Amino acid sequence: MLNTCSLRDSTNGLYYPPMVVQVKPRIRYSSKTMEGNQQKVEVNILLLGAENVGKSALTVRFLTRRFIGEYGDIESIYSHTDKIDGRDICFNIWDSLCPQNGEESGYFNDRQLQWADGYILVYSICDRASFNVVRQQVQCIQQAKQKLASTAQIIIVGNKRDLQHRRTVSSEEGRLLALSADCGFFEVSAAETYHGVLMVFHELFELIREARALKKGPAGFKGIVRSMSAVFGRKRTE
Numbered sequence: 001m002l003n004t005c006s007l008r009d010s011t012n013g014l015y016y017p018p019m020v021v022q023v024k025p026r027i028r029y030s031s032k033t034m035e036g037n038q039q040k041v042e043v044n045i046l047l048l049g050a051e052n053v054g055k056s057a058l059t060v061r062f063l064t065r066r067f068i069g070e071y072g073d074i075e076s077i078y079s080h081t082d083k084i085d086g087r088d089i090c091f092n093i094w095d096s097l098c099p100q101n102g103e104e105s106g107y108f109n110d111r112q113l114q115w116a117d118g119y120i121l122v123y124s125i126c127d128r129a130s131f132n133v134v135r136q137q138v139q140c141i142q143q144a145k146q147k148l149a150s151t152a153q154i155i156i157v158g159n160k161r162d163l164q165h166r167r168t169v170s171s172e173e174g175r176l177l178a179l180s181a182d183c184g185f186f187e188v189s190a191a192e193t194y195h196g197v198l199m200v201f202h203e204l205f206e207l208i209r210e211a212r213a214l215k216k217g218p219a220g221f222k223g224i225v226r227s228m229s230a231v232f233g234r235k236r237t238e
């Protein structure tokens with residue numbers, strides 16, 4: 001079952017437990033909404049990875065700054081507003097469930113691919129199989145991106161950094177994978193620190209923002225030309 005949950009803005013320090021407000025995912029194809037006169041930037045982020053790697057732990061850490069240990073297996077979409085450079089950014093975060101053995105759909109479906117502006121692909125540094133899953137997911141997403149002409153961005157995250165004594169995937173392997181696929185890379189511990197997790201989400205937002213700006217390039221230039229013509233045109237008639 002998929003729940004849509006909402007937590008209050010972190011900027012005022014108030015947090016509320018997630019509340020189920022609807023059972024279907026909120027699919028938004030538009031990345032921006034207007035609130036009053038201010039344009040509010042929205043990004044859709046999909047968390048993927050094998051079972052038990054800490055997808056929910058990372059999500060809950062970002063939303064509440066807390067690590068609660070056990071998370072259940074409910075698939076959820078959360079909405080959370082954070083301030084970056086003085087601007088309200090709305091993060092819609094889809095904490096997905098890893099498909100169980102026997103499920104035909106592979107790692108993700110078309111609806112998720114159309115929805116996502118960015119992906120956080122999570123593995124556990126103590127679980128090599130989960131690293132291999134991320135390797136395959138990167139390939140699948142890159143292929144799908146080409147097909148959909150999508151500019152979605154990817155960050156690879158090695159979680160459970162606190163469990164060094166059980167490490168089976170080196171930092172270099174993670175970094176190399178990210179480098180070869182042109183993705184961002186972080187190693188974090190959702191259990192130990194909030195800051196590392198915050199950096200993952202903020203860096204992904206930056207990558208998405210840059211990709212959107214690049215895509216908009218020529219239109220942006222036309223916009224400047226239009227504004228200049230409007231100004232000079234008006235002056236001529238005064």
Ligand SMILES: Nc1nc2c(ncn2[C@@H]2O[C@H](COP(=O)(O)OP(=O)(O)OP(=O)(O)O)[C@@H](O)[C@H]2O)c(=O)[nH]1
Binds near residue numbers: 052098191
């Ligand atoms: N030591 C340690 N344990 C962690 C960390 N992150 C998550 N865990 C634990 O790993 C287990 C799985 O965490 P979840 O967040 O439920 O993992 P998930 O990827 O959402 O799992 P699924 O819902 O099954 O796909 C839980 O027992 C967490 O407490 C971490 O950074 N360090």
